[in-house]
Amino acid sequence: MARMTMVEAIRDAMDVMMGRDDGVVVFGEDVGYFGGVFRSTQGLQQKYGKTRCFDTPISEAGIVGTAIGMAAYGLKPCVEIQFADYMYPAYDQIVSEAARLRYRSNGEFTCPLVVRMPTGGGIFGGQTHSQSPEALFTHVSGLKTIVPSNPYDAKGLLIAAIEDPDPVIFLEPKRLYNGPFDGHHDRPVTPWSKHDLSEVPSGYFTVPLGKATVVREGSAMTVLAYGTMVYVAQAAAAETDIDAEIIDLRTLLPLDMDTIAASVRKTGRCVIVHEATLTSGFGAELAALVQEACFFHLEAPIARVAGWDTPYPHAQEWDYFPGPARVGRALVETMEG
């Protein structure tokens, strides 16, 4: 066991897998010599050499496109898009190619690929360093989509993602890279070293894909969250003194409906929180699934707290980000509903 930040845990996952499997290759913009703009790949080129970890031209389509070719050859590329906001040039390769190789070739060609991308806001990143595009991936058949919320999960899920035989989109909330964040931007940030989940086993271990985890047991309602919003939800529950059961989804697709449905059937209420914009966001899918699975147990309408349906603004960061006050109001209203 060692104390790690989320960045260190992610780097360690790649280190472990590069050591175990010489088919694992890591590349992206500034990923090689420099070790990544967030330091996620620091030291990997030095340790494994330039053909295992290298810098690429600034071309997201090129990064993902070549990675798909490598995966089809038999390697296990784990590539980085510097910000999720810049994945759009690669979207055709991800949606039309990576997600469909297995299906359209009837299994002749497969795509064991991981695309890592820092995601989410809360860092004054403005319009192109704050987006949460997960719904653009969960809508795509053939992809798996993951959002870890702590160092332990980040390492275990990333190792599982690299080993997974299918393409995985691995969204890393950059607001959580150096410490948990509950939305109280006016308070000093606590580093990961003060948090239990920064205890990360050394070496190989996995956190299975497709499994949610209950981060706070409760009886009054179920809160579905992932990424940074896990901590915001915890703060909101504490501040409103509502006995909420908070579930960290961890994997958005495939979704752990068993854990979700069991919780909502127990609590009878459900609040869904995410940073991404509301309309057609992943929360809409969650709300639809919960009402299908738990209709007769619901005592209040399912509530969604999300980013507003606007581009992510700069100056209005804290008016936009669904912080503990907004989430708390939704919890209170859902108890009243």
Added chain:
Amino acid sequence: MTSHQPLTLQVPEPAVRPGGTPDFSNVKIPKAGAVPRPEVDADPESIRDLAYSIIRVLNRNGEAVGPWAGLLSDEELLEGLRHMMTLRAFDARMLMAQRQGKTSFYMQHLGEEAISCAFRKALSPGDMNFPTYRQAGLLIADGYSMVDMMCQVYSNSRDPLKGRQLPIMYSSKDHGFFTISGNLATQFVQAVGWAMASAIKNDTKIAAAWIGDGSTAESDFHAALVFASTYKAPVILNIVNNQWAISTFQGIARGGSGTFAARGLGFGLPSLRVDGNDYLAVYAVAKWAVERARRNLGPTLIEYVTYRVGAHSTSDDPSAYRPKTESDAWPLGDPVIRLKNHLIVRGVWSEERHKQAEAEILDTVIAAQKEAESYGTLHAGAKPSARDMFEGVYAEMPPHLRKQRQQAGV
């Protein structure tokens, strides 16, 4: 107020539209044998001229001339002719099958048979092509089963792709033929990645990327050139310039500004331009590029100058946008006839034997078609199971798909 005249937008037009007289006088055709053959380790800078000329072997008299000639035996050439004739016969039968409603869609190779058929013969087992939808000659020339191809076209019970894919989007790993995608140019950069993987693993296999003239305008074309050049990947970047992208002439992709081959020069890639209707020239250039890649000397860009004689697809009517007789005016002729004439000049073939071979090939294709149809066609007979629709999305079926499969009652 400005003193300048109002700006105007340029929108290129082909030289001739329907009703006009075809005119290819702008296509500069060098004499066969005129273009030198550099060493495979030549410095790309020293062979820039090759991106602006056309490498040709067969002259008007059907003789193989110049430094790119003499690589293939009579037997190999006869086999090449057979491959091209087979592809043409296959196309004709499948075109007819589509007209008869046995499948929804087909795309033929008419006029472009030499490119994929000859290129395939320059590769070795284990190499991987990343083809577009107009390189089925790679399969024919590698001996892939015509019955399997037809079953794919018919989406029948023996379709290797279980009815999931549009006709002609073949996939055959064993034959070095990467799964075809409907999304243009995506495979061009994937080929570079596959080649990079081979280099990372210190393998000896190489990749071949394929793209049409129109699709060079896609951003993946650019990405492929950058990555291929940056990492010196063992890949051959093939551009088939058949003058047309559905209804848009190659000038809309900015052909005519330099050449498509010349696009590689800015990336420091050795870039060759070749007569795409000359089986011997295609083979010779492919062989050169294959050897270069195999010897770890890096990628090569090749532009095949040819003409799309047929309609773009069975959903297309070219008479709406180009003269009906344009293909007759095409100065590089027909690849099958040119190789046939060459073999006759060599004294190993005759008009009679050619006719006889045509009949034999047609019989073989019809026999394959009969067998394929015994496994069903798109709207009649046996078909893939609806259950197959849910398989293969992931390695293991996730719960939500299992549920949907149950809902579908399969």
